[in-house]
Amino acid sequence: MRFLIVSDSHGLTEELTTIFERHEAEIDDAFHCGDSQLALVDEHLLPYRTVRGNCDFGGDLPLERIETTDAGTILIVHGHHHDVKFDLNRLRYRAEEVGANVVLFGHSHVAGALIEDGVVYINPGSIRMPRGRTDKTYALLDLEAGEATVRFYRSEDGSHVEDLDISGKL
Secondary structure (H helix, E strand, O other), X not given: OEEEEEOOOOOOOHHHHHHHHHHHHHOOEEEEOOOOOOOOOOOOOOXXXXXXXXXXXXXXXXXXXXXXXXXXXXXXXXXXXXXXXXXXXXXXXXXXXXXXXXXXXXXXXXXXXXEEOOEEEEEOOOOOOOOOOOOXXXXXXXXXXXXXXXXXXXXXXXXXXXXXXXXXXX
Protein backbone atom coordinates (compact mmCIF):
# COMPACT_ATOMS: atom_id res chain seq x y z
CA MET A 1 0.00 0.00 0.00
CA ARG A 2 1.16 3.53 -0.71
CA PHE A 3 0.17 6.65 1.21
CA LEU A 4 0.71 10.35 0.53
CA ILE A 5 1.49 12.43 3.64
CA VAL A 6 1.52 16.24 3.92
CA SER A 7 1.43 18.64 6.84
CA ASP A 8 1.62 22.27 7.85
CA SER A 9 0.40 23.80 4.59
CA HIS A 10 -0.80 26.91 6.46
CA GLY A 11 -3.39 28.20 4.02
CA LEU A 12 -1.89 26.89 0.77
CA THR A 13 -4.54 25.52 -1.55
CA GLU A 14 -3.28 25.02 -5.10
CA GLU A 15 -0.18 23.28 -3.77
CA LEU A 16 -2.31 20.68 -1.97
CA THR A 17 -4.17 19.96 -5.18
CA THR A 18 -0.98 19.83 -7.26
CA ILE A 19 0.69 17.37 -4.88
CA PHE A 20 -2.39 15.15 -4.74
CA GLU A 21 -2.82 15.13 -8.52
CA ARG A 22 0.90 14.39 -8.97
CA HIS A 23 0.50 11.09 -7.09
CA GLU A 24 -3.22 10.31 -7.31
CA ALA A 25 -2.82 7.35 -9.69
CA GLU A 26 -0.22 5.62 -7.50
CA ILE A 27 -1.58 6.03 -3.94
CA ASP A 28 -4.14 4.19 -1.86
CA ASP A 29 -4.88 7.13 0.45
CA ALA A 30 -3.73 10.64 1.39
CA PHE A 31 -3.28 12.19 4.84
CA HIS A 32 -2.84 15.76 6.08
CA CYS A 33 -1.30 16.02 9.56
CA GLY A 34 -2.83 19.37 10.45
CA ASP A 35 -2.33 23.11 10.25
CA SER A 36 -4.00 23.31 6.87
CA GLN A 37 -5.85 26.41 8.07
CA LEU A 38 -8.69 25.32 5.78
CA ALA A 39 -12.21 24.13 6.47
CA LEU A 40 -12.84 20.39 6.28
CA VAL A 41 -15.10 21.03 3.28
CA ASP A 42 -12.51 23.06 1.36
CA GLU A 43 -12.17 21.48 -2.09
CA HIS A 44 -8.36 21.45 -1.85
CA LEU A 45 -8.48 19.48 1.42
CA LEU A 46 -11.20 17.00 0.43
CA PRO A 47 -8.85 14.33 -1.00
CA TYR A 48 -6.96 14.13 2.31
CA ARG A 49 -7.91 12.46 5.60
CA THR A 50 -7.11 15.38 7.87
CA VAL A 51 -6.57 16.21 11.54
CA ARG A 52 -6.67 19.52 13.38
CA GLY A 53 -3.47 21.34 14.24
CA ASN A 54 -2.82 24.18 16.65
CA CYS A 55 -3.46 26.75 13.86
CA ASP A 56 -6.74 25.16 12.73
CA PHE A 57 -9.79 26.76 14.27
CA GLY A 58 -13.29 25.39 14.52
CA GLY A 59 -14.42 21.98 15.57
CA ASP A 60 -14.91 20.35 12.19
CA LEU A 61 -11.54 18.56 12.14
CA PRO A 62 -10.69 15.74 14.58
CA LEU A 63 -7.59 16.02 16.79
CA GLU A 64 -6.70 12.43 15.95
CA ARG A 65 -7.52 9.80 13.37
CA ILE A 66 -6.98 6.08 13.65
CA GLU A 67 -7.21 4.34 10.29
CA THR A 68 -7.23 0.59 9.89
CA THR A 69 -5.78 -0.63 6.59
CA ASP A 70 -4.66 -3.93 5.10
CA ALA A 71 -1.12 -2.89 6.06
CA GLY A 72 -1.94 -2.17 9.71
CA THR A 73 -3.15 0.65 11.93
CA ILE A 74 -2.25 4.27 11.20
CA LEU A 75 -2.34 6.97 13.88
CA ILE A 76 -2.56 10.52 12.50
CA VAL A 77 -2.11 13.53 14.80
CA HIS A 78 -0.69 17.00 14.46
CA GLY A 79 1.66 16.54 17.40
CA HIS A 80 1.14 19.70 19.44
CA HIS A 81 -0.62 17.69 22.17
CA HIS A 82 2.24 15.16 22.13
CA ASP A 83 5.16 17.61 22.55
CA VAL A 84 6.82 16.40 19.34
CA LYS A 85 9.13 19.42 19.28
CA PHE A 86 10.90 17.91 22.31
CA ASP A 87 10.76 14.13 21.87
CA LEU A 88 8.49 11.37 20.60
CA ASN A 89 7.75 9.71 23.96
CA ARG A 90 4.09 10.77 24.23
CA LEU A 91 3.59 9.81 20.60
CA ARG A 92 5.14 6.39 21.27
CA TYR A 93 2.78 5.83 24.20
CA ARG A 94 -0.25 6.80 22.12
CA ALA A 95 0.84 4.50 19.28
CA GLU A 96 1.12 1.65 21.75
CA GLU A 97 -2.32 2.43 23.23
CA VAL A 98 -4.03 2.20 19.83
CA GLY A 99 -1.84 -0.56 18.39
CA ALA A 100 -0.49 1.59 15.55
CA ASN A 101 2.37 0.43 13.37
CA VAL A 102 2.39 3.76 11.49
CA VAL A 103 2.39 7.20 13.14
CA LEU A 104 2.00 10.35 11.04
CA PHE A 105 2.51 13.78 12.60
CA GLY A 106 3.59 17.35 11.88
CA HIS A 107 3.80 20.51 14.01
CA SER A 108 7.59 20.92 14.11
CA HIS A 109 7.89 21.56 10.34
CA VAL A 110 11.00 19.32 10.46
CA ALA A 111 10.93 16.50 7.91
CA GLY A 112 12.10 13.11 9.07
CA ALA A 113 11.23 9.49 9.70
CA LEU A 114 12.37 6.62 11.87
CA ILE A 115 11.49 3.00 12.45
CA GLU A 116 11.57 1.88 16.06
CA ASP A 117 10.17 -1.23 17.76
CA GLY A 118 8.05 -2.16 14.75
CA VAL A 119 6.54 1.32 14.28
CA VAL A 120 7.36 3.84 11.56
CA TYR A 121 7.12 7.51 12.63
CA ILE A 122 6.85 10.09 9.85
CA ASN A 123 6.87 13.86 9.90
CA PRO A 124 6.57 14.97 6.25
CA GLY A 125 7.85 18.46 7.06
CA SER A 126 6.01 21.54 5.83
CA ILE A 127 5.01 22.45 2.30
CA ARG A 128 4.96 26.11 3.32
CA MET A 129 7.50 26.92 6.06
CA PRO A 130 10.10 24.18 6.55
CA ARG A 131 12.47 24.18 9.51
CA GLY A 132 15.93 22.65 9.63
CA ARG A 133 16.36 22.81 5.85
CA THR A 134 15.09 24.88 2.94
CA ASP A 135 13.22 22.07 1.15
CA LYS A 136 9.43 22.28 1.38
CA THR A 137 8.58 18.60 1.67
CA TYR A 138 5.95 15.89 1.77
CA ALA A 139 6.33 12.11 1.95
CA LEU A 140 5.21 8.88 0.37
CA LEU A 141 5.00 5.75 2.51
CA ASP A 142 5.08 2.26 1.00
CA LEU A 143 4.02 -0.64 3.23
CA GLU A 144 4.50 -4.14 1.92
CA ALA A 145 5.09 -7.50 3.61
CA GLY A 146 6.14 -5.99 6.94
CA GLU A 147 8.50 -3.48 5.30
CA ALA A 148 8.16 0.29 5.34
CA THR A 149 9.80 2.62 2.83
CA VAL A 150 9.50 6.38 3.30
CA ARG A 151 10.51 8.74 0.51
CA PHE A 152 10.50 12.53 0.69
CA TYR A 153 9.78 14.96 -2.16
CA ARG A 154 9.95 18.70 -2.77
CA SER A 155 6.49 20.21 -3.03
CA GLU A 156 7.41 22.70 -5.75
CA ASP A 157 8.46 20.23 -8.44
CA GLY A 158 8.08 16.73 -7.00
CA SER A 159 11.82 16.07 -7.06
CA HIS A 160 13.16 13.42 -4.70
CA VAL A 161 14.95 14.41 -1.44
CA GLU A 162 16.92 11.19 -1.10
CA ASP A 163 18.90 12.03 2.05
CA LEU A 164 15.71 11.89 4.15
CA ASP A 165 14.52 8.47 2.91
CA ILE A 166 14.41 5.43 5.18
CA SER A 167 13.32 1.82 4.87
CA GLY A 168 13.20 -1.16 7.17
CA LYS A 169 11.20 -3.94 8.79
CA LEU A 170 8.22 -3.17 10.99
